[in-house]
Amino acid sequence: MKTLKYYSGSFLLLCFLLFIWQIGAESYNKKFILPTPMDIAVKMSELNDVLLFVHFPATLNVVLFGLAISITFGVGLAVWMNHSTIAERTFFPIVIASQTIPIIALAPIFVLWFDYSIWSKVVVTVLITFFPITVSTYDGLRQSSKEIIDLFKTMGATNQQIFFKVQIPAALPYFFSGLKVAVTLSVIGAAIGEWLGANAGLGYFSRRMMTQFDSAGVFAPIVWLSLLGIGLFLIVKLIENISLKWRNYE
Template sequence: MKKYKSSIIVSILLLIVWELLARYINAMYILPSPIKIVEKAWSLREVLFLVHLPATLSVTFIGLSISIVLGVALAIAMNLNEKIQNAIYPIVVVTQTVPVTALAPIFVLWFGYSIWSKVVVTTLITFFPITVNVYDGLRSTRKDMEELLITYGASKKDIFLKLKLPYALPYFFSSLKIAVPISVIGAAISEWLGAQSGLGYFSKRMMTQLDGAGVFAPILILSLAAIILVAIINFLENKTIKWRNEV
């Protein structure tokens, strides 16, 4: 907790400034105060937590799961074969140059307002950091250690499982810390552009009613969900990569 003390203090100061500024402007539909946002979230807790949050988390988890499988598979394939790397890597980069807001309506046209139009958007923006980071992790192994294992008679499979994979694990968890908040954002954006449920959809509905606190309440829940998920990843990372603290 001590290492987060500075962050907590800065966050509290920013909230105080926000509260004072909101009271000075005195226009709830433009800038609601943090207290009003919390009050709104609490008053709408049943519909937000029991209806819209599960819908957004479903999109997030499915899209993130697909991204993990796809990203790791592409990274391994590119690491194993240089021709595959030359063919796939530019395409992976190009997928990130097209704005998601431009593609989301197309996915809605293809898949309708079902969960899959939103899953595709979430997958599209999250598989890139996983692919690139895991690929860099697999390439980060020291050549002298590879050569040492080869002299001991290790096969390519042994080198991958006992050397490259452990080296890539920190990169994998780092990519998840990037992908998880992005997946939450991607799910919300896709719901803004076309959905019948979800926190993004609810925020958009509140905007049409000029309810500033109602717009920010789902955003608050999205932020808390992302923070909790990243904290879980940090916990799993510390439990999985114990050797990093020993070197």
């Protein structure tokens, strides 16, 4: 109840915007261009089985595979760059430069390389999510208190003990901040990959509905994509709260 009361303003604003959308779309009276929220809700109920049991799992698999790869290699690279100046000077500029390339322009190339398999979408997702995880974790490791590290050294602590007892706790808040950004971006990456080349997935279904000039059908999978991103964000937030109980959450 406290959470619902805390976010009551956001809920009321959302209801107001949906009301304005409903009235505006009805006044515009061109549902093939701008459907009403009620039209979208009806279409979602009609497509419930195919969206939830066919296309939603396909998108979820892409998102989870992409996030798993980004977390594994992103955290690993951040740790390496923190311990090696050569690694930092070699890879950090490349990580930054990777974000200057428009992903939507590369996605068709990945389709050519990997065909319509899951990996063409996973690569797009990794390229989008790798950056926030790597950079945030690296910044967190660099924020470790020098005074505490010196204190541990004077007490005879090994580098391994300093890493696990000082640097990792200092980096965890930054890691979770980057991960919360990454999980929302992962949904966008999966949708882009599916939009440009796929046999299943919410992005693919949205594109298919567009070719049929079914505007409500276009919005229905987009709503599920949004709900997927929100759900993943809340899961990461829950894990963060459990893992970082020593922080003072309000």
